[in-house]
Amino acid sequence: GNGPSGISLSYMLSGYRPYYNYSSSSSSNHDKNSSSSSNNSRHPNELLHARIMNMTLESRENILEQDLGLLSEGLEGRSTNPVALLFDALTNPNADLGMPRPPAIDWHFDWTAKYVPHVVIGKAMPGGTWQTMEKTMKSLSISSLLQLPGLPIDDWLLKHRLLLLFLASVDEACQYFLDFIDVNKLSKNFLNFHLVTKVQKVLAHSKKYLWEVTGIDSTGRPFCYRAPRLVLATGSSDRPNRLGVNGESLPNILHSHAEFETFINSRLASGRGKRCNSSCPVNDFVNTHPIVIVGSGLSAADAVLYALDRQIPVIHIFRSDFETLNKIYSNLSPVIYPEYTRVYDLMTQKVVLNGLYKSYPGVEILGFTRNHQVEEGFTFDVYGSLCVPECDQEQSLTIQASLVIILIGSQHNLSFLDDEILKNLYKTPKLLIDVNPVTYQSNQHRGLYAMGPLVGDNFVRYLGGGAMGIASHIIKDLSV
Numbered sequence: 365g366n367g368p369s370g371i372s373l374s375y376m377l378s379g380y381r382p383y384y385n386y387s388s389s390s391s392s393n394h395d396k397n398s399s400s401s402s403n404n405s406r407h408p409n410e411l412l413h414a415r416i417m418n419m420t421l422e423s424r425e426n427i428l429e430q431d432l433g434l435l436s437e438g439l440e441g442r443s444t445n446p447v448a449l450l451f452d453a454l455t456n457p458n459a460d461l462g463m464p465r466p467p468a469i470d471w472h473f474d475w476t477a478k479y480v481p482h483v484v485i486g487k488a489m490p491g492g493t494w495q496t497m498e499k500t501m502k503s504l505s506i507s508s509l510l511q512l513p514g515l516p517i518d519d520w521l522l523k524h525r526l527l528l529l530f531l532a533s534v535d536e537a538c539q540y541f542l543d544f545i546d547v548n549k550l551s552k553n554f555l556n557f558h559l560v561t562k563v564q565k566v567l568a569h570s571k572k573y574l575w576e577v578t579g580i581d582s583t584g585r586p587f588c589y590r591a592p593r594l595v596l597a598t599g600s601s602d603r604p605n606r607l608g609v610n611g612e613s614l615p616n617i618l619h620s621h622a623e624f625e626t627f628i629n630s631r632l633a634s635g636r637g638k639r640c641n642s643s644c645p646v647n648d649f650v651n652t653h654p655i656v657i658v659g660s661g662l663s664a665a666d667a668v669l670y671a672l673d674r675q676i677p678v679i680h681i682f683r684s685d686f687e688t689l690n691k692i693y694s695n696l697s698p699v700i701y702p703e704y705t706r707v708y709d710l711m712t713q714k715v716v717l718n719g720l721y722k723s724y725p726g727v728e729i730l731g732f733t734r735n736h737q738v739e740e741g742f743t744f745d746v747y748g749s750l751c752v753p754e755c756d757q758e759q760s761l762t763i764q765a766s767l768v769i770i771l772i773g774s775q776h777n778l779s780f781l782d783d784e785i786l787k788n789l790y791k792t793p794k795l796l797i798d799v800n801p802v803t804y805q806s807n808q809h810r811g812l813y814a815m816g817p818l819v820g821d822n823f824v825r826y827l828g829g830g831a832m833g834i835a836s837h838i839i840k841d842l843s844v
């Protein structure tokens with residue numbers, strides 16, 4: 365995977381090392397010319413400060429060489445992986461207390477470090493799931509929490525825009541990830557637009573097991589690598605959740621924002637959409653038969669905004685009641701996220717957009733049937749049941765639509781792994797891969813590692829922890 369996880373790991377395997385920036389004596393063996401965010405103040409977590417000082421003063425080495433398990437003991441946060449919390453504590457001290465401090469580590473290229481040969485394989489452009497999101501949307505995290513090791517994103521944003529707001533757009537995040545690869549000269553390690561289709565363990569001549577990774581490039585040409593170590597960094601966005609109801613596989617029932625965007629763009633490009641002015645393209649087809657968006661989360665909200673911006677009428681169906689919606693949306697400040705507040709107000713019917721938007725809360729979709737043929741394709745009946753709390757009854761509901769977009773979350777897709785590997789890969793229940801919390805190595809398969817959402821590190825701020833754990837383990841292993 366060539367998302368932020370794979371990018372961070374490539375950075376560390378290429379020779380970049382983290383040094384605690386409190387004491388200048390700890391930086392004796394690295395290149396002092398490289399960019400530094402040193403603040404020379406101690407980490408606000410006294411225990412962490414004391415542990416790092418003890419370790420790095422004795423050995424004068426970088427943090428990857430230390431005992432990461434010991435350093436991360438007792439840290440708390442929104443990851444269950446201790447090294448992810450350590451990385452976050454060092455990169456974003458006090459972030460969750462609302463009093464952010466500059467990073468407590470500086471990253472330097474270590475000329476004495478051995479480059480660990482590696483290849484980062486990804487089926488699209490580097491940037492991972494960010495490349496598939498609507499580019500004008502704002503990130504949910506403040507920009508500093510999207511930072512990859514060693515390239516301060518706020519400095520980067522300042523160079524690329526006039527105003528420094530605290531949020532990056534998806535487009536900016538993607539560009540930042542690409543620039544990160546460029547600035548740190550990592551591109552030689554990247555094999556983009558290559559799809560991995562099979563991974564299996566094979567016995568090499570040396571009687572050691574190797575990981576065999578095969579796949580195809582974008583022209584269908586096959587490739588194959590054999591390596592002693594394999595890192596799964598494929599994220600959790602590749603397999604959209606489905607409703608599991610009748611008719612869900614009919615054409616024009618979509619399961620991702622990218623498909624929705626492609627659909628709308630192709631209709632506009634083929635002339636079937638007419639433009640009322642340059643900023644307001646109206647598609648005749650969807651104008652007469654509204655589109656249905658299913659889901660109450662932020663991805664569904666993004667799709668609603670995308671449609672409304674193009675004057676496309678939306679029927680928005682979701683199972684949640686208003687109380688559940690409040691839990692999702694009340695965390696988002698209306699000042700920072702006015703667009704999500706707008707969708708929330710529409711969903712809860714505080715605001716009405718006659719003819720353009722209608723919400724159906726508390727609806728369980730039961731299926732889709734093909735309806736009548738129209739010039740541009742055909743329409744659907746979306747049928748479901750609507751819970752009416754006042755009379756404690758269920759009513760049936762049928763809505764006619766031209767297009768349905770179902771956005772109800774996603775899961776990872778590791779179907780390229782051999783059954784033998786898949787069999788005992790997971791923790792129970794089967795959601796996360798079972799890895800050592802410090803090294804991120806599989807507890808069942810030696811030489812297999814996993815990072816990012818696959819092991820429960822769901823935000824960019826934590827991904828460097830997986831990279832630190834894996835790089836540290838590999839570097840130590842190679843030096844014995």
Ligand SMILES: Cc1cc2nc3c(=O)[nH]c(=O)nc-3n(C[C@H](O)[C@H](O)[C@H](O)COP(=O)(O)OP(=O)(O)OC[C@H]3O[C@@H](n4cnc5c(N)ncnc54)[C@H](O)[C@@H]3O)c2cc1C
Nearest residue numbers: 365367368369487492493504505560598599816822823824
């Ligand atoms: C809508 C949305 C909004 C988000 N907003 C935020 C936010 O504001 N802040 C935040 O911190 N996090 C946010 N996240 C989460 C964030 O995107 C993830 O934490 C992060 O992208 C995980 O990085 P990753 O590299 O592990 O995986 P991914 O970014 O998912 O990248 C994995 C890559 O592996 C590739 N891949 C998968 N299978 C194969 C294969 N067989 N062959 C080749 N390549 C393959 C995929 O195509 C993908 O490019 C958001 C996620 C979503 C879905």
